[in-house]
Structures are given as C-alpha cells and as structure tokens.
Amino acid sequence: xxxxxxxxxxxxxxxxxxxxxxxxxxxxxxxxxxxxxxxxxxxxxxxxxxxxxxxxxxxxxxxxxxxxxxxxxxxxxxxxxxxxxxxxxxxxxxxxxxxxxxxxxxxxxxxxxxxxxxxxxxxxxxxxxxxxxxxxxxxxxxxxxxxxxxxxxxxxxxxxxxxxxxxxxxxxxxxxxxxxxxxxxxxxxxxxxxxxxxxxxxxxxxxxxxxxxxxxxxxxxxxxxxxxxxxxxxxxxxxxxxxxxxxxxxxxxxxxxxxxxxxxxxxxxxxxxxxxxxxxxxxxxxxxxxxxxxxxxxxxxxxxxxxxxxxxxxxxxxxxxxxxxxxxxxxxxxxxxxxxxxxxxxxxxxxxxxxxxxxxxxxxxxxxxxxxxxxxxxxxxxxxxxxxxxxxxxxxxxxxxxxxxxxxxxxxxxxxx
Amino acid sequence: xxxxxxxxxxxxxxxxxxxxxxxxxxxxxxxxxxxxxxxxxxxxxxxxxxxxxxxxxxxxxxxxxxxxxxxxxxxxxxxxxxxxxxxxxxxxxxxxxxxxxxxxxxxxxxxxxxxxxxxxxxxxxxxxxxxxxxxxxxxxxxxxxxxxxxxxxxxxxxxxxxxxxxxxxxxxxxxxxxxxxxxxxxxxxxxxxxxxxxxxxxxxxxxxxxxxxxxxxxxxxxxxxxxxxxxxxxxxxxxxxxxxxxxxxxxxxxxxxxxxxxxxxxxxxxxxxxxxxxxxxxxxxxxxxxxxxxxxxxxxxxxxxxxxxxxxxxxxxxxxxxxxxxxxxxxxxxxxxxxxxxxxxxxxxxxxxxxxxxxxxxxxxxxxxxxxx
Amino acid sequence: xxxxxxxxxxxxxxxxxxxxxxxxxxxxxxxxxxxxxxxxxxxxxxxxxxxxxxxxxxxxxxxxxxxxxxxxxxxxxxxxxx
Numbered sequence: 088x089x090x091x092x093x094x095x096x097x098x099x100x101x102x103x104x105x106x107x108x109x110x111x112x113x114x115x116x117x118x119x120x121x122x123x124x125x126x127x128x129x130x131x132x133x134x135x136x137x138x139x140x141x142x143x144x145x146x147x148x149x150x151x152x153x154x155x156x157x158x159x160x161x162x163x164x165x166x167x168x169x170x171x172x173x174x175x176x177x178x179x180x181x182x183x184x185x186x187x188x189x190x191x192x193x194x195x196x197x198x199x200x201x202x203x204x205x206x207x208x209x210x211x212x213x214x215x216x217x218x219x220x221x222x223x224x225x226x227x228x229x230x231x232x233x234x235x236x237x238x239x240x241x242x243x244x245x246x247x248x249x250x251x252x253x254x255x256x257x258x259x260x261x262x263x264x265x266x267x268x269x270x271x272x273x274x275x276x277x278x279x280x281x282x283x284x285x286x287x288x289x290x291x292x293x294x295x296x297x298x299x300x301x302x303x304x305x306x307x308x309x310x311x312x313x314x315x316x317x318x319x320x321x322x323x324x325x326x327x328x329x330x331x332x333x334x335x336x337x338x339x340x341x342x343x344x345x346x347x348x349x350x351x352x353x354x355x356x357x358x359x360x361x362x363x364x365x366x367x368x369x370x371x372x373x374x375x376x377x378x379x380x381x382x383x384x385x386x387x388x389x390x391x392x393x394x395x396x397x398x399x400x401x402x403x404x405x406x407x408x409x410x411x412x413x414x415x416x417x418x419x420x421x422x423x424x425x426x427x428x429x430x431x432x433x434x435x436x437x438x439x440x441x442x443x444x445x446x447x448x449x450x451x452x453x454x455x456x457x458x459x460x461x462x463x464x465x466x467x468x469x470x471x472x473x474x475x476x477x478x479x480x481x482x483x484x485x486x487x488x489x490x491x492x493x494x495x496x497x498x499x500x501x502x503x504x
Numbered sequence: 505x506x507x508x509x510x511x512x513x514x515x516x517x518x519x520x521x522x523x524x525x526x527x528x529x530x531x532x533x534x535x536x537x538x539x540x541x542x543x544x545x546x547x548x549x550x551x552x553x554x555x556x557x558x559x560x561x562x563x564x565x566x567x568x569x570x571x572x573x574x575x576x577x578x579x580x581x582x583x584x585x586x587x588x589x590x591x592x593x594x595x596x597x598x599x600x601x602x603x604x605x606x607x608x609x610x611x612x613x614x615x616x617x618x619x620x621x622x623x624x625x626x627x628x629x630x631x632x633x634x635x636x637x638x639x640x641x642x643x644x645x646x647x648x649x650x651x652x653x654x655x656x657x658x659x660x661x662x663x664x665x666x667x668x669x670x671x672x673x674x675x676x677x678x679x680x681x682x683x684x685x686x687x688x689x690x691x692x693x694x695x696x697x698x699x700x701x702x703x704x705x706x707x708x709x710x711x712x713x714x715x716x717x718x719x720x721x722x723x724x725x726x727x728x729x730x731x732x733x734x735x736x737x738x739x740x741x742x743x744x745x746x747x748x749x750x751x752x753x754x755x756x757x758x759x760x761x762x763x764x765x766x767x768x769x770x771x772x773x774x775x776x777x778x779x780x781x782x783x784x785x786x787x788x789x790x791x792x793x794x795x796x797x798x799x800x801x802x803x804x805x806x807x808x809x810x811x812x813x814x815x816x817x818x819x820x821x822x823x824x825x826x827x828x829x830x831x832x833x834x835x836x837x838x839x840x841x842x843x844x845x846x847x848x849x850x851x852x853x854x855x856x857x858x859x860x861x862x863x864x865x866x867x868x869x870x871x872x873x874x875x876x877x
Numbered sequence: 878x879x880x881x882x883x884x885x886x887x888x889x890x891x892x893x894x895x896x897x898x899x900x901x902x903x904x905x906x907x908x909x910x911x912x913x914x915x916x917x918x919x920x921x922x923x924x925x926x927x928x929x930x931x932x933x934x935x936x937x938x939x940x941x942x943x944x945x946x947x948x949x950x951x952x953x954x955x956x957x958x959x
Contacts, residue, residue: 121927123948128926132896158946160927165781175947193928205909205921215925215945219898220905305919306909335928436923437930439916449672453541456548456653457584464725464804464930464941469923486779488803491725491930491941494766495799498788725941726915761915802941 090182091117091154093390094170095189096161096338099127100376101368102189103144104383105390109187110151114391117154117181119172125155127191128211129376133218156181161338162496163487168363170338171496178496185363185390188339188351189383192369194236194329195472197420198434198442199427201301201310206325210240213327223249227323229310231255231298232330234418235375240327241287252321254287255296255312257330258418263294266417269410299427301326330420333472334370340485348372349475356397357386365390374411381407425477434477435470437463442477451480464491509535509669511855512684512694514676514708516540517547518652518841519833520700521659522848528666530852535692536660536668537684539675543656546702546840549809551721551757551765552655553734554648554842555592558611562818562866567839568615569862570846575646577845584654586760592647593622593631593733595754595794596639601738605642612644619644633730633797642738649734649757652841659844676701679708681829696855698831703810705820705834712820713873714835717813718774720783721767725802728762737794752787754794764801766791768838770811777808813837816873818866821850825870831855832869884953899944900925900932903957910958911944919958 093109095102098120110116118125124132125148130141137145148155159172159179169182194209201207208216210232217223227250230237237254244251256263296314301307309322339351345360346352350372357365367386368379381404388397428434430443440460448454451474454461460474461467461482466489471482488497511527513520516538528534541548554574558564574587581587596602605621612619622630622641630643660670671692678685683693699709703716737754755767769787774780784806792798814820814835824830831854833847850867853860865871881892884899886906893902900922903911910919912933922932927946935956936942944955 121946123946136896163781175942193926194924196923196929203914203918203920205911205919208922209924212923212925212929216898216901216904216922219901219945220894220896221901222905306921436914436920439914439918449541452544456541456544457657462805464802464933465928466804468928486806487781487784488806491802491804493799494722494724494788494792494801494803497722497803498785498792498799727940800939 090168090184091115092183093185093187093387094119094181094183095187096170097127097189097191097368097370098122098125098155099189099191099368099379100129100144101191101379101383101386102127102187103141103148104380105187105189105365105367105387106153107144107147107151108384108387109391110148110153112388112391112393112396116151117156118148119156119159119161119181121158121160123158125157128215131215131218160490162490162492164342173490173492173496178493178499185365186342187386187390188344188359188364188366188370189368189386190335190338190370192332192334192373193468195331195333195420195476196328196469197330197424197427197473197476198432199298199300200429200432201303201307202328203433203436204301204303204307205305206303206307207301208325208327210236210327210329212329213325214240214243217243217247223247223325225250226325227252228325228327229253229255229298229312229321229323231296231310231312231326231328233257233420234329234331235414236329236332238287241290245287245290251290252323253291253293255298255314256292256294257297257421257424258294260294262417266413269413297424297427298326298328330424331418332369332373334372336370337485337489339366339370341487341489355401356389356394357382358389363390372411373415374407375414378404378407378411420476428477434473435460435463437465445474446478451483454480466491506690506692508683508693508695509533510694511535511696511698512537512692513698513700514679514684515700515702516542516656516660516670516672517545517700517702518543518656518659518844519702519836519847520698521656521663522844523698523700523833523851524663524668525659526848526852527855528663528668530856534663534668535671535694536663537671537674537676537686537692539673541653542660543653546809546811547652547656549719549721549807550652550838550841551755551767552650552652552841553592553757554650555734555839556612556617556644556647557839557842558608559817564611564615565862566819566843566846566867568617570843571646571648573845573849574648574650574842578648581655582658584651585658586651586654587648588760589646589648590758591643591645591733593627593735594642594644594738595627595634595735596641596738598639602639604738605640608642617644618646631732631735633795634735635794635796638794643733647734649759650841651760655841676708679830681827696829696831698833698851700833702834702836702840703812705812705832709824709830709832712832712834712869713815714812714820715772716775716810717837718769718771718808718810719767719838720769720779720787720806720808721765722784722788722803722806723759724764724766725804726762727764727801730797730801731756731758731764733758735794750783752783752790754790756791756795756798764798766798766803772813777810779806779808811837812840814873819843819847820869821847821867822854822864822869882949882951884949884951884955886955887957893949897949899934899936899942899947899949899953899955902949903934903944903955908957913958
C-alpha cells in the first residue's frame with residue numbers, strides 16, 4: 088500500500104480520535120491494531136458489536152476514509168518512517184509521514200501463590216473473554232486488585248447475571264474518599280461513579296482487601312482474601328484480578344522515543360522526543376477514557392499539521408490530567424502487596440521462574456541471563472511490571488522484534504540498501 | 505593498598521571464569537573483576553557450541569583438547585548449564601562441499617575425533633527439516649551445546665568455593681603486571697594479571713591485535729524435535745572465514761529447552777550493538793535456504809555480540825612480551841565457549857610452569873601473526 | 878444461533894456464534910488447560926488481550942498461536958495442550 092500521511096498504531100479511544108481528527112483535515116490516515124475489531128480494550132466489541140460510544144468514533148473514522156488494518160502487530164521499524172507489521176497470514180510494511188502511537192496499556196499483574204491457576208485472570212482479561220462469548224451467568228466471581236476497572240468489570244459481570252461475590256480493592260478507604268472529593272470537581276465522572284454504584288448494588292466493595300492465595304487442583308476453586316486482621320476463603324469459579332494499568336511503551340522504545348517514569352514522554356502537541364512521532368492515551372500515562380480521547384484528538388490534529396486546532400483542546404486535557412493524577416495517587420499499589428508472593432511463587436510465567444531465583448540476582452540483566460526470567464514469548468510484558476514493583480528493577484532496552492514474529496515475516500521485505 | 509592476589513583476572517566471561525576456576529583449583533589466590541553480570545558479554549551473546557574446528561593445526565589442537573575437557577566434565581554440570589551432546593552436522597550442499605566432508609573426516613580421524621559421513625538420504629533422515637537434495641554431511645557426534653552464561657557462573661562458583669574473590673560491579677580501568685587499577689581509583693595488586701575481557705581487551709592492553717567482530721543471533725519459541733544436531737553449512741568455510749567482507753552462514757542450534765538459535769553473521773567495523781536489519785534479514789534468509797520450514801516458526805528475540813577476532817584466527821593465551829606478568833586470554837573469536845577450558849589450562853600451566861598437554865607456542869601473544877584467509 | 882461457526886477443539890466438534898475468539902471456543906469446549914507450562918503446570922488465559930501468551934494453542938497445525946486474538950473460522954482445528 089502507498090505511504091500514508093498519518094499512521095496510527097492502536098485503535099482504542101486515543102487511536103480512533105487521533106485517526107478521525109487527522110483524517111478530518113484531509114490527511115490520508117491508516118490505523119493498525121493487533122485486535123480484529125477497533126475499540127481497544129475499553130471499547131472491546133461484544134459478539135462482534137462495538138459499544139455505542141465506540142460506534143460513533145468508528146463510524147466517523149470510516150466516513151473519513153481511515154484505512155483500517157486489523158489483526159496486525161508492529162514488530163520492527165526497518166527504516167526511517169517505516170514500520171513492519173505481522174498479521175495472522177502475512178506481513179506488510181507501512182510508510183508514513185507522521186506516526187501516532189496510541190498503544191494503550193495492559194494490566195499490572197502481581198504474583199501471589201496460585202496466580203498461575205487456570206481461571207485466575209486479569210480483571211480486563213475476564214471481561215475480554217466474556218465479551219467474546221464466555222458465559223458467566225451464574226458463575227461465582229471474585230474481582231480483585233485495584234482501580235476503576237474493577238468497578239467496570241463488576242458492572243459488566245452483574246449485567247450478564249454473574250454471581251459477583253465481592254470486589255477487593257487494595258487501596259485504603261481514606262485514599263478513595265479523597266479521590267471522591269476530587270471527583271466532585273468532575274461532574275461527568277461523578278455521574279459515572281454514581282451510575283456504577285447503582286449498578287453494583289449488592290456487591291460488597293471492600294477496601295484495603297486483596298487476595299493472598301488462589302487455590303484449586305487443576306483450576307481455580309477458591310481464593311483466600313485478606314483484610315486487616317481478617318483472612319477468609321471464598322469459593323469461586325473465576326478470580327478477576329489486576330492491580331491497575333501500565334503503559335505499553337515497547338514500540339515507542341523501539342523507535343527511540345524518550346520514556347519518562349514508564350510512559351512515553353510527550354510535549355504539548357503530544358509529540359514525542361522524535362519529530363513526527365506522536366503519542367496519545369494510556370501509553371503517555373494512565374489517565375482514563377476522556378483523557379485518552381482528548382489526547383488522541385490533539386495528536387491527530389498536530390500530526391496532520393493543524394496545531395491551532397490542537398491548541399483549542401489543551402484546557403480540556405489539563406482538566407482530565409488533574410483527574411488522572413488523583414486517580415494514580417488514590418490507587419497506587421501499597422507496599423504490603425510486595426509480601427504477597429512467596430520465594431517459591433512464580434514471577435515469570437513463560438519460563439516458570441520463582442521469585443526466590445529472581446531475587447538472588449543483582450539486577451534485570453543477570454536475572455535474564457541466569458534464570459531466563461522475562462526471556463519467554465511475552466518478552467517480559469507480564470513479569471516486567473511485577474519485578475519493577477517487587478524489586479525496583481527497570482526493564483532494559485528494546486530490540487526488534489518487539490513482538491514474537493514469524494521468521495518469514497522478518498525476512499520477507501527487501502532489506503534496506 | 506589492599507591484599508595482593510596471586511592472580512587478578514579482568515573479565516568474568518566464560519574465559520575469565522574458567523581461568524579463575526583453574527587457578528583457584530591449583531591453590532592460587534584469585535580475584536576476578538567484572539563490571540556486569542557473570543557471562544554477560546560475548547559469553548551471553550554466543551551460541552554455546554562445543555566444537556572441534558580444523559581451520560589450522562593449532563586450531564584443531566586447541567579445540568580438540570578443550571572439547572575433551574568439556575566431555576570429561578559433562579557429568580558434573582548442574583542442569584542449568586544445559587550440556588547436551590547433540591553433535592554437529594557439517595552440511596554439504598553440493599559435490600564440492602562433499603569433497604570437503606571427506607577431507608574433514610580424514611583430518612578428524614587422524615586425531616581420534618569420531619566423525620561419520622552421511623549421504624543425502626541419511627542426512628534427510630537425521631534432520632527432516634533440512635531442504636531436500638542436499639549432498640550430505642559430516643556428523644561429529646561428540647560435539648555438544650551448552651548454555652554459556654550458566655556455564656560461566658558454575659565455573660566461577662567453583663572458584664569461589666576454593667577461595668577466589670569476585671569484585672562484581674567494578675570495572676578495570678588499567679592493567680599492568682602489578683595489578684588492576686579500578687575505575688574508582690583503587691588498586692588490586694597481584695602477582696599475575698590476566699586480561700580476559702574479550703573484544704574489549706585492546707582498551708586495557710593497547711596495541712594487541714584484537715578486533716571486534718559483530719554477530720547477530722535469533723532465538724525462537726519452543727519447538728522440541730524440530731532440529732536434533734547443531735547444523736552448520738560447510739559454505740561457512742567460504743563465507744565466515746573471509747576477513748574482509750560481512751558474511752552470513754546457516755548455523756542452527758537446538759537448545760535443551762526446545763528453542764532454536766539461528767545464526768550466524770560476521771561483521772567488522774560495526775562498533776554499535778544495535779540490530780542491523782539488513783544483516784538480520786540476510787542471516788535469516790540464508791537459514792531458510794537450508795531449512796525452509798523455519799519460515800513458519802516464531803522468533804521471540806534477537807541480539808548482537810562482539811567476538812574478539814585476531815588476524816590468524818587463533819587466540820592470545822599467555823604473557824605479553826613487554827610485560828611477562830601481564831597475561832592475555834582473549835582473541836577467541838567464535839570459539840570462546842569451546843576453548844575456554846583449554847585456555848584456562850594453558851594459562852595456569854604457563855604461570856605455574858607445568859607441562860601443557862598441547863604446545864602453547866601457536867597461541868602466545870608474542871607470535872608473528874600471519875593474516876589468515 | 879445465527880450463522881454459527883463450526884470448528885473443532887482437540888478433535889471435538891463445536892459450534893460458536895460469529896465473532897467468538899478461539900480462546901472462548903476452547904473454554905466453551907470444556908477445556909481448562911490451554912497449554913502446559915515449561916515445568917508442566919496447567920495454564921489458561923490471563924490477560925485476554927494478546928500480551929501474556931498463556932492462551933497459546935495450536936491452530937490448524939500452527940503452534941503457539943494466541944487464541945484470544947484469533948476469531949473462530951469454519952473448519953478450524955484447534956489443539957489445546959497438544
């Protein structure tokens with residue numbers, strides 16, 4: 088395909104907004120996502136159908152002739168202004184004038200005894216499976232971890248007749264109350280929160296509570312929870328557990344964009360440290376849907392050269408950023424969670440490496456070389472955030488392929504001269 | 505000034521670790537200075553192929569001696585060293601290379617290295633994923649593969665058990681026969697100093713003829729049984745030995761995990777460790793020419809490393825002519841893992857005035873090096 | 878079910894609605910062990926979004942496919958913990 092003016096990586100809210108706004112200015116725009124449908128994780132299609140908010144943006148992107156490349160993941164940047172993507176049955180190279188990285192976030196998983204059992208999933212993980220048709224009706228579900236996502240997942244599960252036993256939120260009641268006060272300054276958010284609370288009626292929401300062990304023979308049968316002095320066991324079919332979100336920064340790192348505190352660093356036009364490479368949404372810091380949308384819009388305008396139009400959205404972005412800061416503060420994982428894994432608990436699920444073995448190393452590189460922690464196909468996407476939280480080690484540099492890739496895809500394109 | 509050691513070794517790669525183990529076993533007091541993780545340089549970047557190579561008589565002598573040392577120790581290694589006696593298949597694509605197979609077999613037979621010639625059908629049976637209609641191969645069954653970082657760690661651990669000391673996280677700034685000056689300005693005095701810093705050796709011992717030769721490798725997800733032997737094209741002899749041009753060769757190794765390591769590339773003049781997309785593509789294309797089914801396998805990682813290359817393709821093992829207390833143990837090019845154990849023996853033999861099992865002269869730093877091509 | 882998709886999981890036929898991911902089809906087929914870890918543990922999807930690689934299965938003979946990212950297609954042969 089011919090080079091496009093603006094290439095957007097990621098079709099979640101930030102990517103959709105960016106692609107739409109860039110296309111509105113007349114730019115030729117293409118949008119790539121690993122998933123088969125646009126919408127990202129938050130607007131994941133259920134039974135092939137996108138939720139209403141998403142549908143509006145998707146429709147708008149379609150109207151403006153945004154080219155949609157589904158089921159494609161970026162694995163390399165073989166030349167300046169070019170990226171290589173792999174699909175289930177092939178590979179292609181895409182050229183661009185401007186690139187927008189709207190790569191979103193993933194859940195932060197923290198290891199605890201039994202967390203590798205089947206049916207222990209991420210909170211978003213269980214929701215994704217349910218949206219793809221996994222029946223949850225009548226299933227006993229414990230939702231645990233941290234952040235607003237737990238509430239959204241609980242709401243979805245309840246609407247689909249699941250038996251949600253409780254929500255275990257690790258943050259303290261006082262942190263959440265403080266956050267609630269901040270919410271009052273954001274009417275939209277408040278309505279959302281109230282709406283959620285109504286939907287959640289009847290589900291215990293326990294703060295300062297977390298899972299200490301998942302139990303079961305071949306699959307999950309029960310989870311042991313801890314809250315203050317109290318420890319008890321809940322029988323359940325699924326444990327949906329995620330401790331907040333971490334930005335996906337691999338592609339940005341591959342391109343050499345500066346990262347700051349685990350996120351892609353951007354200027355006021357959402358431009359990264361590399362000219363003509365922009366980033367928006369969760370990749371630039373966890374901030375929620377509204378912030379992702381407005382950042383995406385700004386990035387879309389800016390990448391298409393309409394910086395004046397981008398500027399009109401700065402004030403809105405500032406408001407949502409304040410909210411994001413409060414969110415991060417309220418739901419930051421507590422120190423006590425570092426004591427969840429035992430020495431024999433696996434940290435790296437690809438290579439089955441225990442915490443004890445990782446801890447015996449002096450740092451990431453030694454752990455990789457001597458224990459293979461982080462060396463499996465997930466390339467440290469799961470254990471990386473856990474090790475950073477537990478041991479304070481930051482992940483190392485990124486090399487192509489940034490995603491496991493077929494050998495043929497790595498060799499099909501002509502090598503640069 | 506701190507305690508003086510009998511031997512101070514700069515570099516905790518597999519060569520430094522083997523030297524430490526050997527010297528400590530001989531009762532010497534040993535210190536190893538290593539800025540990064542043990543076996544974190546070329547040791548981690550290499551494949552870990554224990555192989556007899558017959559590029560020159562001195563190379564055969566060294567690799568065969570060292571492989572014998574590996575074989576004798578195979579039983580003692582912990583599981584994470586992943587020693588597997590997989591054997592090497594030197595793959596011949598055509599009649600010309602088959603003639604080379606015959607020549608090679610005769611050379612190996614003469615020194616008592618087991619080797620057998622496989623015809624086209626036997627080769628296809630031994631490695632069904634190779635492309636059809638290859639001419640044959642030489643099978644060297646006692647060649648092996650190891651996981652080098654853990655092998656290095658094991659050797660260093662053995663040295664520590666015998667009283668050696670590791671100055672981890674510290675860098676050597678300057679070497680002399682009297683000791684190692686560290687980056688922080690402190691000095692580690694020693695009777696003998698060994699420069700075992702691989703491709704970085706010239707920065708500590710200026711003037712030695714060691715150059716960086718960059719290589720790329722790719723590792724796949726787990727596909728147990730896809731490949732059984734270490735597979736190397738005999739065209740390797742034509743391509744990999746050129747001292748001037750960048751080259752790639754088909755070289756695939758089965759790991760104990762079921763993963764495949766895919767190589768190899770050789771480049772002079774590349775100073776930076778980044779992946780070179782062009783070399784990676786060339787290397788993987790070459791691999792697919794020999795093994796088309798590789799195309800559908802998933803690569804999960806690629807990386808680069810720097811071999812320490814010398815003009816005559818032989819390592820530098822022994823005292824520097826200008827400073828007899830400063831030893832070199834570098835310049836192993838792509839054979840550092842194989843020859844680490846023999847290197848350690850030869851270093852210890854020289855500094856203890858023991859009679860070495862093979863003549864040391866071809867590897868002495870003071871030798872006259874003829875450009876080898 | 879409108880336009881069901883017919884595929885097989887570990888040799889057993891199953892029909893699923895259009896838009897179903899292979900991961901869900903595997904779960905619907907009653908399989909809880911998607912793969913065995915390198916030390917032999919039973920594993921199943923964790924992230925649901927294609928990054929954890931726990932849901933890997935073989936699809937039409939191709940190993941190590943992330944079942945949560947692949948929509949079901951007619952005639953697909955899926956092998957979990959093969």
